[in-house]
Amino acid sequence: MAENKGKRTEPTARPSTRERILVSTLSLFNQKGPEAVTTAEIAEAVRINQGNLYYHFRTKESLVVALFSRFEADALALVAEADAVPAPDSKAYAGFLRKWFSLVWTYRFLFRDLPGLLATAPGLRGPILAVSAGMRLSVDVIFQRMETAGLISVAADDRKPLLANVWIVSTYWAVYLGLQEGVRDLSPQHVHWGLSQVASLLRPYLSPQAKADLEEMLSEPLA
Amino acid sequence: MAENKGKRTEPTARPSTRERILVSTLSLFNQKGPEAVTTAEIAEAVRINQGNLYYHFRTKESLVVALFSRFEADALALVAEADAVPAPDSKAYAGFLRKWFSLVWTYRFLFRDLPGLLATAPGLRGPILAVSAGMRLSVDVIFQRMETAGLISVAADDRKPLLANVWIVSTYWAVYLGLQEGVRDLSPQHVHWGLSQVASLLRPYLSPQAKADLEEMLSEPLA
DNA sequence: GTCTATAGCCTGATAGAC
DNA sequence: GTCTATCAGGCTATAGAC
Incomplete structure (x- = not known):
């Protein structure tokens, strides 16, 4: 696990205001979508004044950008981790998949409505497409x-x-789950459900060995 | 094909203002999402005054509801059509799938961001879940x-x-296509792409006969 | 760093003449 | 049915005291 880039959390001190803002904002964005969340709402959730919020983040867009940067860093770290697996190892890949799922859920507002997101943060178009392409390339390599x-x-x-x-x-x-039932909070069961969906996608093509590894991962206790 | 419920188009007369409003609104919603489209923008697109727009639709929500009703009617008609297929017939089911795809594309704003949609039109929650459940049930029956x-x-x-x-x-x-490349207008190729994605999902489980029917549909000229 | 107060804009929606 | 004119409210963002 990489170290705390951008001082996500100081080890000793309590979370900074900036940190608390980002945590609350992520939660609100995931619940209602960035466009439906007002800066007043964010300030209230953090229990600070609206003016103070603007001291830390001068625009609403910069909030979106900051959260995306975190997602980007986590995603790239995950790709690097997967690329570093020495020999093909279905268990390692299965673990990679699980982490990706957790990441998608944590930042699910990024996936919910991309066009809408780009409306509030136009500068994100390039970075988003880059990360998306990078992830797909990485998966492609794993398959090979x-x-x-x-x-x-x-x-x-x-x-x-x-x-x-x-x-x-x-x-x-994650979007599907949010629709089908009003799933709001990620329970490990939900991640497991998503994993098993992808597993059933792959199962027809797996070797007996890989299949056994997959079933083992699916029956493992939820992280 | 059912007759024009809610006078979607009069056979002889040119499209009514109400109709033109709905067509323009659908286009704008699909492009930018309902939340990002203002009533002023709609009025401008229809080339009418904003006050006139409010004569036809007293709230923005009523626009969303009206468009959803059309989708709902089309979706239910499609389900009825599928249920009416006398004997199991993979070609008929493949045609059903193709129509569903076309429908999803036409009303893709409904799928882009459901939570956001419910924010502007809360009354839609029930109907949306009902249609969704109905469709899935219908697919289930087809499978059986x-x-x-x-x-x-x-x-x-x-x-x-x-x-x-x-x-x-x-x-x-459709959402995936919109992201991966800035696909804005539905070309028949895109629908075909979506169909082939679902086909590859089913292929491992199909009988030789059903598989042949599927490949035939996929190679057919695009409707 | 945090607050109060407020500017300035845009939005959805209404009233009433034609 | 269509227009002009206008409003009230909510939003992002800023200025300046503490």
């Missing part, structure tokens, strides 16, 4: 490695569609 | 019929996850 290791076997024609479906399900599963 | 007809074979444990994945992909493919 698993294939050469005989863990998975996908016909050439099926490869791209399968990757796209994996991406869609592992990205929008 | 295909199974008893030997067109498809899914292990009991895999059934529910597969259905959920079909639902996720067939609902969020």
Whole structure:
């Protein structure tokens, strides 16, 4: 786990106002979407004055940008971690998947309505597309490695569609859950549900060994 | 195809102002999301005055509701059509799938950000969940019929996850496309892409006959 | 760093003439 | 049915005292 970039939390001191603002804002954004959350609402949640909020973040957009930066850092760290796995190892990849799911849930407001998000923070278009492309590339590489290791076997024609479906399900599963039932708080069960959805996507293509590893991960106690 | 409920278009007369408002609003909502579209913007697009707009629709919410009603009517008609298929017929079901895709694209603003949508039109929560549940039930029935007809074979444990994945992909493919590349206008290629994504989801479970029917539909000229 | 007070804009919506 | 004119309220953001 990387160290606390941007002093996300000081080890000894209590959380700074800036930190508290970001935590509350993330929570509100996830609940109602950035466009539906007012700066007054944020200030109230943090129990500070609205003017004070603007001392720390001069625009609403800068709040969105700051939260995205955190997501970006976490996502890139995860990719680096996955790339660093020495030999193809389905268990390591399964763990990678689980972390990605947790990340998607934590920052789910980023996925809920991208066009709307870009309306309030236009400067985010480039970075978002870059992260998205990077993640997909990383998944692609993992697939290739698993294939050469005989863990998975996908016909050439099926490869791209399968990757796209994996991406869609592992990205929008949280949105789907939020719709289907008014799921508001992430319980480990929900992450597990999402994981099993992706698992069922892959299962037809896995080797017996990889399949066994996957089932084992799914039956593991929830992190 | 059902007749024009709510006088969607009069056969002879040119489109009414009300109709023009709905068409323009749908387009704007799909482009920018309901929350980002102002009534002034709508009035300008229709080339009428803002006061006139409020003569036809007294609230912004009523615009959302009116558009949803159209989607609802189309969706229910589609379900009825699917239920009326006399014998299990993969070609008929494939056509059903294609129409559903077209519908999702046409009203994609409804799927883009459900929580945000409910913020501007709270009364829509019930109807939306009802339609969603109805659609999923209908798909479930189709699966059952295909199974008893030997067109498809899914292990009991895999059934529910597969259905959920079909639902996720067939609902969020448009959102995914909008993100991945700035796809704004539906070309038939995009619908075809979405269809092929769902097809690749089902392919591992299809009988040779059903698979052949599916490939045939996919290679057909785009409607 | 935190507060009070307020500016300035934009929004959805209404009243009433034509 | 369509327009002009206008309002009240909420929003982001700033200025300046403490």
